[in-house]
Amino acid sequence: MKRILILFALALFAGCGARGQQTGFFDEEQDAPTTVKTGIEVLMENGFAQLQGKRVGLVTNPSGVDRNLVSTVDILASAPGVNLVALYGPEHGVRGSEHAGDHVTSEPRDPATGLPVYSLYGATRKPTPEMLKGLDVMVFDIQDIGSRSYTFISTLGLVMTACGEAGVEVMVLDRPNPLGGIQVDGPLVQDGFFSFIGMYRIPYVHGLTVGELATMINEEGMNRGQKGNEKFVKCKLTVIEMEGWKRNMLFSDTGLPWVMTSPHIPQFESALAYPCSGIAGDMGGFVNIGVGYTLPFQTFAAEWIKSPEEFAARLNALELPGVRFRPIYYKPFYGGSAGKLLKGVQFYFTDYHVAPTALLQFYVIQELHAMYPDRKPMGGDLTKLASLNKVMGGDKIIPLFTKRYRVEDILPVWNVDKEAYLELSRKYYRY
Numbered sequence: 001m002k003r004i005l006i007l008f009a010l011a012l013f014a015g016c017g018a019r020g021q022q023t024g025f026f027d028e029e030q031d032a033p034t035t036v037k038t039g040i041e042v043l044m045e046n047g048f049a050q051l052q053g054k055r056v057g058l059v060t061n062p063s064g065v066d067r068n069l070v071s072t073v074d075i076l077a078s079a080p081g082v083n084l085v086a087l088y089g090p091e092h093g094v095r096g097s098e099h100a101g102d103h104v105t106s107e108p109r110d111p112a113t114g115l116p117v118y119s120l121y122g123a124t125r126k127p128t129p130e131m132l133k134g135l136d137v138m139v140f141d142i143q144d145i146g147s148r149s150y151t152f153i154s155t156l157g158l159v160m161t162a163c164g165e166a167g168v169e170v171m172v173l174d175r176p177n178p179l180g181g182i183q184v185d186g187p188l189v190q191d192g193f194f195s196f197i198g199m200y201r202i203p204y205v206h207g208l209t210v211g212e213l214a215t216m217i218n219e220e221g222m223n224r225g226q227k228g229n230e231k232f233v234k235c236k237l238t239v240i241e242m243e244g245w246k247r248n249m250l251f252s253d254t255g256l257p258w259v260m261t262s263p264h265i266p267q268f269e270s271a272l273a274y275p276c277s278g279i280a281g282d283m284g285g286f287v288n289i290g291v292g293y294t295l296p297f298q299t300f301a302a303e304w305i306k307s308p309e310e311f312a313a314r315l316n317a318l319e320l321p322g323v324r325f326r327p328i329y330y331k332p333f334y335g336g337s338a339g340k341l342l343k344g345v346q347f348y349f350t351d352y353h354v355a356p357t358a359l360l361q362f363y364v365i366q367e368l369h370a371m372y373p374d375r376k377p378m379g380g381d382l383t384k385l386a387s388l389n390k391v392m393g394g395d396k397i398i399p400l401f402t403k404r405y406r407v408e409d410i411l412p413v414w415n416v417d418k419e420a421y422l423e424l425s426r427k428y429y430r431y
Helices: 002-023 039-045 072-077 152-166 210-220 268-281 308-317 360-371 386-392 397-404 418-428
Strands: 055-060 083-089 117-119 137-141 169-173 237-240 299-302 323-330 342-349
Touching: 039 072, 039 169, 039 237, 055 072, 055 152, 072 083, 072 137, 137 152, 152 169, 152 210, 169 210, 210 237, 210 418, 268 299, 268 342, 268 360, 268 386, 299 323, 299 360, 308 323, 308 342, 308 360, 386 397
Parallel strands: 055 083, 055 137, 083 117, 137 169, 169 237
Antiparallel strands: 299 342, 323 342
């Protein structure tokens, strides 16, 4: 009997361990992944009916694939009755060959299909009339990551404006918001702070799919260009909806393969972590957030941190919902800290739906400042905040926070517009 009980306990432990390995970055129980069909797959199943006999342009990158990892470029290029005539590349390019922030040059031809390729992240970020000449419809198929500062949704807006002016239909092939459709976090963009990394009056974590966001932009007249002063022109918009996606789904629940959306978002976990640390990463090299190492956006570390163990303990003592911290030591492979030993924390989600997202990094900076009062973001020089304010979408948060480096000081203005935004955005939910 004792032998049987021991074997039963070992089997139970093994089962729990297997479940923990299956959930990976999460600690929460999940059911078996649901099969979600993306917009391109729904379009394929209906025989490309909405594109038949039309001259088609396509804005995409390597993340535009079906579940078998076949590129939307190749799918549309070989689709019967569809005349794909040109490709358009956002930041990083159609084939993902360019580094973050690098200008993408227009290429004479795509090597795989022979189609002309136009850059939307170079000399111009808005398609010119010449680029759109002869098109009947512009298709957009890119996996977004659910954060306002990720530039693909800004490219979408400029494409919509240009197509509205030219009388070209826009078709969005919808894809999951990898953060789900529940999390909404951060202040809205203020007047005077619209930019290519904050082109719409939406929170930092917006909670919409690309198709939902495109519809809201179009119907609410949000699209005012990368400088916030362009005349809005509504376009004819079609959204090919997904099948099977629900708002409480993270990307890991969809059954879809994750394809690197940009060089520093190689995995789904990177997309989850991006809004939680990306703002801190723009604070003048204050901390390394895992970019340059194998954990992009998943760490907070620096040479000058003496005790990662104390750092992790202080953060865990805050008892922030849905997140835990552990000490970490590592040497980045590239970037400003390449080859240097950094010490800090890595964070894990136990329940992403209740965890702080964009606010998380401010709790981290709060505890770092309590440990090392002489260490300040931007070296304490608030005259260097222009670029950071663009990321934040305004100039209210940072001055409030840096008075005492306490999160409680920014809470009254952090989500002040959240309920109004939710009331507006719910009108455009498709799922």
